[in-house]
Amino acid sequence: MKRYEALAADIEESIRAGVLRPGDRLPSVRHTCASRKLSASTVFQAFYLLEARGLIRARERSGYYVCAVVGQAPPEPDHVSAPQDASVALDVSELVFGVLESSMSREVVPFGSAFPAPNLFPLQRLGRSLATAARMLQPRDTVDDLTQGHAALRRQIALRYLADGINVQADDVVITNGALEALNLCLAVATRPGDTVLIESPTFYAALQALERLGLHAVEVPTHPRDGMDLAALEHAIQRHQPRACWLMPNFQNPLGSLMPLEKKQALVALLAQHQIPLIEDDVYAQLYFGKSRPLPAKAYDTEGLVMHCCSFSKSLAPGYRIGWAVPGRYTREVARLKLSTTLSTPTPTQLALVDYLEHGGFDKHLRQLRQALATRLSQFTQAVARYFPEGTRATRPSGGYFLWVELPAGCDALALHRQALAQGISLAPGPIFSASRAFTHCIRLNYGHDWNERTEAALARLGALAAAQLGPRAEPYQP
Amino acid sequence: MKRYEALAADIEESIRAGVLRPGDRLPSVRHTCASRKLSASTVFQAFYLLEARGLIRARERSGYYVCAVVGQAPPEPDHVSAPQDASVALDVSELVFGVLESSMSREVVPFGSAFPAPNLFPLQRLGRSLATAARMLQPRDTVDDLTQGHAALRRQIALRYLADGINVQADDVVITNGALEALNLCLAVATRPGDTVLIESPTFYAALQALERLGLHAVEVPTHPRDGMDLAALEHAIQRHQPRACWLMPNFQNPLGSLMPLEKKQALVALLAQHQIPLIEDDVYAQLYFGKSRPLPAKAYDTEGLVMHCCSFSKSLAPGYRIGWAVPGRYTREVARLKLSTTLSTPTPTQLALVDYLEHGGFDKHLRQLRQALATRLSQFTQAVARYFPEGTRATRPSGGYFLWVELPAGCDALALHRQALAQGISLAPGPIFSASRAFTHCIRLNYGHDWNERTEAALARLGALAAAQLGPRAEPYQP
Numbered sequence: 001m002k003r004y005e006a007l008a009a010d011i012e013e014s015i016r017a018g019v020l021r022p023g024d025r026l027p028s029v030r031h032t033c034a035s036r037k038l039s040a041s042t043v044f045q046a047f048y049l050l051e052a053r054g055l056i057r058a059r060e061r062s063g064y065y066v067c068a069v070v071g072q073a074p075p076e077p078d079h080v081s082a083p084q085d086a087s088v089a090l091d092v093s094e095l096v097f098g099v100l101e102s103s104m105s106r107e108v109v110p111f112g113s114a115f116p117a118p119n120l121f122p123l124q125r126l127g128r129s130l131a132t133a134a135r136m137l138q139p140r141d142t143v144d145d146l147t148q149g150h151a152a153l154r155r156q157i158a159l160r161y162l163a164d165g166i167n168v169q170a171d172d173v174v175i176t177n178g179a180l181e182a183l184n185l186c187l188a189v190a191t192r193p194g195d196t197v198l199i200e201s202p203t204f205y206a207a208l209q210a211l212e213r214l215g216l217h218a219v220e221v222p223t224h225p226r227d228g229m230d231l232a233a234l235e236h237a238i239q240r241h242q243p244r245a246c247w248l249m250p251n252f253q254n255p256l257g258s259l260m261p262l263e264k265k266q267a268l269v270a271l272l273a274q275h276q277i278p279l280i281e282d283d284v285y286a287q288l289y290f291g292k293s294r295p296l297p298a299k300a301y302d303t304e305g306l307v308m309h310c311c312s313f314s315k316s317l318a319p320g321y322r323i324g325w326a327v328p329g330r331y332t333r334e335v336a337r338l339k340l341s342t343t344l345s346t347p348t349p350t351q352l353a354l355v356d357y358l359e360h361g362g363f364d365k366h367l368r369q370l371r372q373a374l375a376t377r378l379s380q381f382t383q384a385v386a387r388y389f390p391e392g393t394r395a396t397r398p399s400g401g402y403f404l405w406v407e408l409p410a411g412c413d414a415l416a417l418h419r420q421a422l423a424q425g426i427s428l429a430p431g432p433i434f435s436a437s438r439a440f441t442h443c444i445r446l447n448y449g450h451d452w453n454e455r456t457e458a459a460l461a462r463l464g465a466l467a468a469a470q471l472g473p474r475a476e477p478y479q480p
Numbered sequence: 481m482k483r484y485e486a487l488a489a490d491i492e493e494s495i496r497a498g499v500l501r502p503g504d505r506l507p508s509v510r511h512t513c514a515s516r517k518l519s520a521s522t523v524f525q526a527f528y529l530l531e532a533r534g535l536i537r538a539r540e541r542s543g544y545y546v547c548a549v550v551g552q553a554p555p556e557p558d559h560v561s562a563p564q565d566a567s568v569a570l571d572v573s574e575l576v577f578g579v580l581e582s583s584m585s586r587e588v589v590p591f592g593s594a595f596p597a598p599n600l601f602p603l604q605r606l607g608r609s610l611a612t613a614a615r616m617l618q619p620r621d622t623v624d625d626l627t628q629g630h631a632a633l634r635r636q637i638a639l640r641y642l643a644d645g646i647n648v649q650a651d652d653v654v655i656t657n658g659a660l661e662a663l664n665l666c667l668a669v670a671t672r673p674g675d676t677v678l679i680e681s682p683t684f685y686a687a688l689q690a691l692e693r694l695g696l697h698a699v700e701v702p703t704h705p706r707d708g709m710d711l712a713a714l715e716h717a718i719q720r721h722q723p724r725a726c727w728l729m730p731n732f733q734n735p736l737g738s739l740m741p742l743e744k745k746q747a748l749v750a751l752l753a754q755h756q757i758p759l760i761e762d763d764v765y766a767q768l769y770f771g772k773s774r775p776l777p778a779k780a781y782d783t784e785g786l787v788m789h790c791c792s793f794s795k796s797l798a799p800g801y802r803i804g805w806a807v808p809g810r811y812t813r814e815v816a817r818l819k820l821s822t823t824l825s826t827p828t829p830t831q832l833a834l835v836d837y838l839e840h841g842g843f844d845k846h847l848r849q850l851r852q853a854l855a856t857r858l859s860q861f862t863q864a865v866a867r868y869f870p871e872g873t874r875a876t877r878p879s880g881g882y883f884l885w886v887e888l889p890a891g892c893d894a895l896a897l898h899r900q901a902l903a904q905g906i907s908l909a910p911g912p913i914f915s916a917s918r919a920f921t922h923c924i925r926l927n928y929g930h931d932w933n934e935r936t937e938a939a940l941a942r943l944g945a946l947a948a949a950q951l952g953p954r955a956e957p958y959q960p
Contacts, residue, residue, distance in 0.1 A: 320622025
């Protein structure tokens with residue numbers, strides 16, 4: 001992290017923690033230079049960054065002030081979810097497909113999208129790496145290393161784990177067609193039809209679909225929108241339901257954006273190890289952190305090979321390249337074999353392109369820009385939700401990723417809102433698609449990872465008005 | 481087909497049919513020019529081609545003679561297989577993986593490989609298409625058309641069906657990660673665990689693995705090494721076992737190389753339609769024909785949308801790119817959805833590269849060269865098998881693809897031969913991996929699609945000697 005970024009992160013933390021409050025004046029540039037032993041230009045860069053994120057604002061001849069950001073954000077949802085304590089067969093896939101397929105048009109405002117704006121990614125630079133890879137491709141490359149993926153790419157991935165202090169070697173990695181294939185392979189290897197799997201509540205809809213397809217039962221475990229699955233509830237569910245696996249997302253969970261603290265991850269891994277339950281860890285958003293460093297995955301605490309860590313470059317670098325991977329611990333051979341007999345291998349040219357990019361492309365610089373763009377959009381988005389959504393609306397404050405989880409006032413109907421908004425050219429992801437019991441009927445997931453402009457703001461205003469209209473004639477948009 | 485190729489095909493057919501026999505003198509060039517109304521250079525080109533394929537030979541000042549090719553080829557296996565008439569659960573995946581994994585080294589002579597030599601493919605030219613695609617890639621391309629694959633590629637594929645007189649539109653196509661994913665998706669959509677599926681005997685081992693993974697039962701149907709599945713036996717199996725699907729490979733079957741005649745394909749489709757049984761048609765070798773034109777798939781006769789046609793570019797153009805597709809008829813939507821929830825989508829850059837190549841790359845010219853190379857290698861290979869393998873050996877005479885099915889004399893043990901050969905740096909595919917009942921214990925599949933050179937010939941000689949040694953001290957290599 002560069003010096004100005006470190007300074008900005010410190011100030012941001014002070015704002016988030018309430019040390020600096022809305023309306024407070026920041027220490028002057030001169031003062032900050034002296035106290036921090038930094039150049040004026042570094043301090044200015046930090047202030048510009050915070051201003052771009054909507055956290056501070058300059059006042060003419062008076063210095064920088066903390067914006068009313070905290071006041072302008074809707075209150076956070078602050079209760080753990082309360083799913084029913086039962087092992088249920090799944091029947092939500094039709095609903096999920098219906099919602100996803102209805103939202104695919106290029107014309108809609110993509111609040112329902114699962115992807116951030118594709119223009120956030122270095123596709124031109126990747127294209128050069130692809131051209132290089134194509135030129136260097138040896139015929140034998142197309143038939144070598146079929147099982148686990150190309151050795152050079154696995155090595156690059158292992159190097160990044162090493163940099164994060166996680167013990168993963170190249171031979172532990174199985175390259176897949178995106179993280180979705182990795183997750184599906186791990187689930188299929190860890191379970192047999194009829195088994196029970198523990199999931200978060202709400203949970204990523206693809207997990208629900210995978211369970212349904214494999215004939216598995218789900219137990220939804222109470223989950224907090226800020227720090228993830230409740231471990232006491234998890235322990236209870238283990239005792240009661242004898243699950244065969246647990247699938248979750250400790251970092252920037254989809255749809256909540258929740259982040260499980262380190263000690264909690266450690267306790268999670270220990271608890272599952274005690275019962276010898278494999279953990280399928282979906283970690284695709286880890287690189288999109290707004291804090292100081294990549295939050296460690298649960299895999300970092302795995303001493304028994306029970307954590308099946310799944311990841312990809314689709315959300316951090318190369319959408320459309322479909323390169324993901326699994327680090328399946330003691331299940332590595334089984335996962336590799338299942339991959340070999342279902343999709344054989346991941347394409348060679350795209351794997352080699354990523355090797356070239358990771359070696360020469362400037363991945364870390366790209367990631368810094370990407371994180372900053374997403375953090376800025378989150379701030380703009382949150383403020384607009386506060387401005388345009390009806391009173392009683394709550395919204396999460398994710399510290400990474402690009403999803404905002406919005407709890408509308410009781411009485412709102414997310415599925416109806418989905419249909420109404422779509423008729424006006426706006427997509428969203430309604431809460432029930434994230435739940436085996438179609439709960440979260442008044443919740444929606446909004447994607448803030450797209451361009452922020454007048455059209456976006458108008459669409460959010462429209463959405464807020466539609467939600468307010470659902471509450472009857474007396475409900476008015478919230479005016480702070 | 482060019483004129484000289486048409487002439488060569490006619491002469492070849494006369495040789496294969498026994499009209500021209502080994503030792504016969506071909507009509508002179510002058511005579512052929514007059515009777516066919518062709519230029520001398522066209523006739524010479526045809527003769528050179530036949531010579532390259534090992535079918536005719538020039539004698540000084542005397543003209544061209546038919547080689548002793550028929551005499552030099554081992555006799556053909558001429559009986560339909562006789563699997564047990566039972567619906568069985570599968571338990572061969574471990575055996576298959578064991579054999580495949582043991583054969584993966586780069587150093588072995590790859591008679592056991594499932595791929596032809598990668599140097600037969602225009603990888604440099606494809607690389608230029610990939611570079612072009614990377615330059616033209618629009619960010620939106622990475623999130624558009626996720627479900628069925630890129631529209632431009634589906635259109636190119638539909639154009640090729642059109643050229644072959646098969647009614648397939650772009651919207652009927654689902655792009656997949658190779659044909660293997662297409663086949664697995666189709667099987668999963670057409671069946672539920674516990675169902676029975678009809679397969680060939682022997683059959684492609686990936687079909688056995690797919691059935692095993694999905695908890696399906698298999699009925700192996702008697703199959704002839706020349707013209708494929710026996711339809712009377714198929715009808716009997718339908719009556720007796722109420723299958724939910726049928727999976728087969730009418731064109732250049734793996735491992736037999738058998739080719740189902742057109743009328744038989746038509747009867748096959750009609751029989752299955754009568755019982756409303758979906759046909760999963762694996763057609764990945766169709767472009768590798770040595771005859772006059774692409775043998776039509778069963779799909780060409782499908783009027784009810786019951787044929788799920790699966791194909792790819794992996795064997796004809798672009799190994800390692802992992803681009804295949806399904807044309808699943810009435811199951812298209814279900815197949816697309818299953819793909820969406822298991823691997824999401826096929827990579828964008830490689831799809832766009834194939835679009836560029838198919839538009840500008842010279843696919844048909846490449847295919848002509850590829851077919852000619854494979855036909856030549858088949859001839860060389862067959863003659864060497866005749867020379868070096870023990871008496872009593874039979875070998876198929878495929879008219880396409882790159883697999884030779886060899887029936888060794890009774891008493892040979894293919895699995896033992898696999899181990900013995902591997903110890904000497906030679907791989908092969910032993911018969912039992914192609915059978916639910918581990919039958920075909922004295923059969924092997926050999927890949928003739930690799931370079932023919934002294935090392936290849938020496939390896940075949942070694943293999944023949946190992947087989948002879950299995951028969952005891954009195955068995956000698958066959959000397960014609």
